[in-house]
């Protein structure tokens with residue numbers, strides 16, 4: 547892939563993300579108020595910032611585990627074929643589980659991962675995505691909680707990358723190429 551010049555326009559501020567996480571955590575706490583331990587599963591790598599902020603706001607007994615599924619590689623298009631690159635360390639049978647994703651785009655990744663985890667017979671399995679691009683959906687999937695619905699734009703920041711770059715931006719921004727008119 548040839549490197550094209552681009553700039554990043556802020557779309558969702560760090561402050562808005564923090565406020566939305568507070569709201570989401572209240573809802574998650576209501577759902578899991580009776581849990582004896584919630585396994586919070588972060589999908590690597592894009593969810594690492596979101597899960598860090600989410601668990602610090604969650605007033606519940608939790609464990610954290612991670613799973614890595616392949617998706618975009620270094621491009622801007624989903625590969626659609628989801629492969630598990632790194633599985634969970636712990637068993638989830640009979641446990642309460644919350645899967646944490648950065649973006650639901652075509653829906654293939656979370657759809658595949660939630661089916662895989664359902665097969666391990668957790669007590670309860672819920673999912674949360676910081677961002678949702680409903681106009682891009684190819685499979686019928688909706689996360690139980692969504693931070694923000696966004697239009698069909700390629701976004702970076704707050705853990706989300708473009709070819710491994712820009713994950714460390716504190717806000718969500720959209721990529722705008724500067725070599726087009």
Ligand code: IMP
Pocket residue numbers: 592617618624647648649650651652653654655656699700701702706707708
């Ligand atoms: P899906 O399987 O098409 O729903 O894709 C989900 C994954 O694609 C996300 O976890 C991201 O890693 C990646 N992705 C989707 N949209 C974007 C984007 O706008 N920027 C960066 N990565 C994205």
